[in-house]
Amino acid sequence: MSDIVTDLSTQLSASPSTIERARERWDAWRADRLRSVAAPTGNLALIETRWLAAGDTTTPEDALAGRPESVTATELSRRSLETGEVERGIRLWDAASPAIRDFETIDVFPFDESWVIEATFTPVSDDRTIPFEHIRDNGLTRDLVVPGDITFERDGVSYTLSAFDDDGTLLLVFGDPSNGADGEDGTYASGRFLFVEHADDHVVLDFNRAFVPPCGFSDQYNCPLPPRNNRFPVPVTAGEKRVVFRDSADRAAAGH
Secondary structure, X not given: OOOOOOOHHHOOEOOHHHHHHHHHHHHHHHHHHHHHHOOOOOHHHEEEEEEOOOOOOOOHHHHOOOOOOOEEEEEEEEEOOOOOOEEXXXXXXXXXXXXXXXXXXXXXXXXXXXXXXXXXXXXXXXXXXXXXXXXXXXXXXXXXEOOEEEEEEEOOEEEEEEEEEEOOEEEEEEEOOOEOOOOOOOEOOOOEEEEEEEEOOEEEEEHHHOEOOHHHOOOOOOOEOOOHHHEOOOOOOOOEEEEEEOOHHHOHHHOO
16 A cells, blocks of 8 residues: 555454454464474474375384484375375474574564454355465466355455365465565565454454465475465555574575
C-alpha cells in the first residue's frame, strides 16, 4: 500500500473480540515457535532426507549406523511424480545439529491488528485438487486437496485463497512483495505458511502467526510454493520474517 493510513479502524477486517483474542495469544505462539524449531526433531534438526530406490529395504535403524547418539531416524513416504508409485524415505534428525547450535532467533513483525482477518469458507467437492509447485521438484507440480475457498475483502480488494488439507488442518501457502526483499521488512523468499482456524463457514486468518516454512530452516525439506491466487499484491507486514543464525551470512537457508 502506497498511502499511509493513520486511522486503522477504517480498515480492520475482524471484530474487536477476535483481534483481542489474537493479541492475547500471540506471545505464547511466538515462544512456542522458538522452542519447537530447535527441538530434537524440529525444523533445525533435519540433516538428511533420503529417498530409497524401489526394493531398498534400509530401515531407520540401518540409517543410524555410525551416527552419534544425538541423531534419530524416521520414515516418510511420497508419490513419485514420474511413476505415480509410492516412494519410501528416511529422515535423519540431529539434536546437536550445526543449525541448532548457530540458531539465534526468527525475526518477526510487531503484532498488527489490521492483519487479523475474518473470512468466509465455502466448501467444495472432496475431489478438487490444485497443483502446487514444490521447491525441490524442478518446476513439476503435486496435486493437493483444497477442500474450499477462503474469501474476504481488505482495503477494497477481494481475495479468494486456497488452503490445502494438511493432515486435517488447513494450511495456507501465500506470497507477497516482501518475499526476498532487502531491508528489515523483507521476508523469506519462497513465501510463508499460515494455519487457518475455521468452524463451519467462519474463518480467522491471523497473519501475525504467518511463519517461515520448514525449508527456511533446512534444505532437506521440500516445501510447496504459493499458487498464483495466493499471492498478495501488497506486502503482508505481519508474522515471521526470516531465520537468523549467528553466522547467517554463510547460511542460504536463513533468508534469501
